[in-house]
Amino acid sequence: MSKPKTAITPTRSEDFPEWYQQVVKASDMAENSEVRGCMVIKPWGYGVWELIQRQLDRKFKETGHQNAYFPLLIPLSYLEKEAEHAEGFATECAVVTHHRLEAVKQEDGTTKMVPSGELTEPFVIRPTSETVIGSAFARWTQSYRDLPLLINQWANVMRWEMRPRLFLRTAEFLWQEGHTAHETKDEAIEETRLIHGVYEAFLRDYLAIPVIAGEKSEIERFPGADMTLTVEAMVQDKKAIQAGTSHFLGQNFSKAQDITFVGRDGNQQHAWTTSWGVSTRLIGTLIMAHSDDDGLVLPPRVATNQIVIVPVTPKEDTRDAVIDACHALAKTLRGKTWEGEPIRVHVDDRDLGGGVKKWEWVKKGVPLRVEIGPRDLESRKVCLQKRTDAANQKAFVEKEEFLQEVGNHLSEVQLGLLDRAIKFRDENLQEVDTLDQLEKNFSEKGAANWCLAPWAGTNEEEEALSKKHRISIRCFPVGELGEGPEKPCIVTGKPTTRRAVWARSY
């Protein structure tokens, strides 16, 4: 059997969407279930989610937030209170209308289960929890002393997706949703920005993804928000993925749901609220950002296993000694820490050929692979391979040296991925000064660059341009990138210092 030139077929350049599906499959991260649009997250994928959860959870707690849990089901009457919000989610809600099943005997002798016990008020499965958490906040808030409320929930949510795609867009997904209530507008805006910063740093430092952080335009905002901040990731086909959002909700939800309190001045007033979330979509973003034509590439900080040790056992009489040496090395490695966590090591001692095993771990994206054979026992060396090097590249290093350097090797992979992603982003982000330049970019065949353009158009002008090229304003970047010298808006010609990032997106 001759090895194909790449472990994944098709390659990224041949067919990016199909390449993505094949990477997910080959890495054993997840699979489609028979329930339309709902995925099964398999252990190798769920391990990544557990690491994302653990790290973000720590950051939320460090910034004063507490976890809680709220009902899965939302009464329709809750949704109706905030019309814009309700309409935003109406077309994609799973609706519960009955609370029991009845067994009905069929003519062929089988039994069919039929819904019965109709509910007087139907429920939807939460697409997000602003309404149900808002109603709890209304109960909990009497005085300014009860504020701020800083709550986070780890949960599953449902949005009935018509064109599902593993991790990126699924009918059910896992996420965290933060919900906070504050005494003043300024505090709520500060919270919105704080979390925006947490997300940006998390994507950079853990997922090795250098996002563009900014504010959504009015028409791209969360339904019911006064301001939506976003972190936008550029993946390898140059499309944008909205990887996380943080919303300043003003008093919209607090007025709809009566989240009121007696202020310092003795007057009854409405609280200012925020909400923010990231989801298993982060895993899809991660895959599209870093993987290659040999499969998944995992940044070590979120790799289910960071190192896999494969015993090479050509001869029966040295087999046990080699396997013992592998487990001994694993034990030593597990006793070491990198970035504050014990190193995650797996020994693959299955009774399978070395080549089969190697390619399995390549496709699963393990950052470091270590092989130990009988000769290495005598020479006290190990054979080290990095996922980010060419697949046939290997280095024989002293075992002691490897143990001393292992943290550096992991850092090298982690930072190498980030550097590569920054370079890719910067090469494919293009400043444009005219509508003509922008239209030329997006009408070219193949993947288009992101365009940074002076913008002072109306919602209607934004919508027209979006429709024409199937693009959107991903955000108005915060910081340096978002402001420049005064230039004419590409559509209206009005002078503006504001810049918009335009791109195609998932």
Add this chain to the structure above:
Amino acid sequence: MSKPKTAITPTRSEDFPEWYQQVVKASDMAENSEVRGCMVIKPWGYGVWELIQRQLDRKFKETGHQNAYFPLLIPLSYLEKEAEHAEGFATECAVVTHHRLEAVKQEDGTTKMVPSGELTEPFVIRPTSETVIGSAFARWTQSYRDLPLLINQWANVMRWEMRPRLFLRTAEFLWQEGHTAHETKDEAIEETRLIHGVYEAFLRDYLAIPVIAGEKSEIERFPGADMTLTVEAMVQDKKAIQAGTSHFLGQNFSKAQDITFVGRDGNQQHAWTTSWGVSTRLIGTLIMAHSDDDGLVLPPRVATNQIVIVPVTPKEDTRDAVIDACHALAKTLRGKTWEGEPIRVHVDDRDLGGGVKKWEWVKKGVPLRVEIGPRDLESRKVCLQKRTDAANQKAFVEKEEFLQEVGNHLSEVQLGLLDRAIKFRDENLQEVDTLDQLEKNFSEKGAANWCLAPWAGTNEEEEALSKKHRISIRCFPVGELGEGPEKPCIVTGKPTTRRAVWARSY
């Protein structure tokens, strides 16, 4: 305002069910939502769940299990495959029949959301995931080399409860559900027993609850199981709570769902499966087992905060020094570990009266309370109060000594609770030799003892006795308790070595 004799009204002896509700409320663990039967788990309660999760998750991983995630929705056709299972859950299933809402304008100008987009096949929200995980196992299992599959899922589930009670019985609850598939019957039974042992040890060592571990009778088994093992907790009204179960499912689900593999002999065969779970019901059990007429009592190993430090600040000029001393002490404590985890400490520096604060923490069940006042600064002492001591009992101890002894203080509370619970269980578990003794016990007014009785009756005889006294066989205990010298069965008179535990239950 004169302080009531107890912080909770009514007391346990006055009205146990109402006392329970009041303890949950006063401790701020959870509350009812407006969604029928669904609770809001508040931070103080969710913190306990996070600790339960963290510890159990570690034990599952140590015993070779991996986490994964499966769809929330289950097609009715999946349920229909295993008739006994389907019937077991049919009366309590939430059914999803539509996948969108339509906004319908009302005459009064408001908008009403109405279900639309009817599904051709309805779904139920998982009451448990044997069917959906079984269908994945069928895809994953080709050869004996693919076995065992050792999977756990942390998830929410729904069972439409008609008489909900916070934590103990709610329409939605959080749990873990383990699902495993094995090559042989013996391995599957071994797995069922392994997890049974994990649960028993966890309840004893973490929740300080000395369960009776045993096997369910045929009529009390999980729908579709060949054997159900259970851990039964006795709470303070002497009722039983089924706190966790581990099921050997035989080949029932693997036959219904075609979980087949090619065995070592080259023949196609059906796998042997198990499932097992504990839920947020553990928190209800914990509350009913240990709390008292002043409110919640938390075993330190699962206490959201193990120590609360309250600054006593009678005079403005020493206020800052006292508060600083409290935070300094907290920092030192957080640097120490107990039972392998950093000690969890909170400083309550709210601007509230000392008495108000004290009683709040009593009602929230914090194991150790520490007060520091201006005089303590000079004397280098702290005032230490234990939740398990009388509310007015306090000890002034050297700060250095307290720091040295803090682990012992926590152990004392942890083990004291376990000792008390063992004593209570043993005092209220009664051996009976005749039906007369048993019936007398259960017809007495007030709480009845648990009865350990020789049993060789039929299902019909078991059901008749259960109905008559609203009792049930909680289990046939494993180990010493479950076997004795041959004695006549209390109903049939047939000689038997087997013992059944009879009790009332939640």
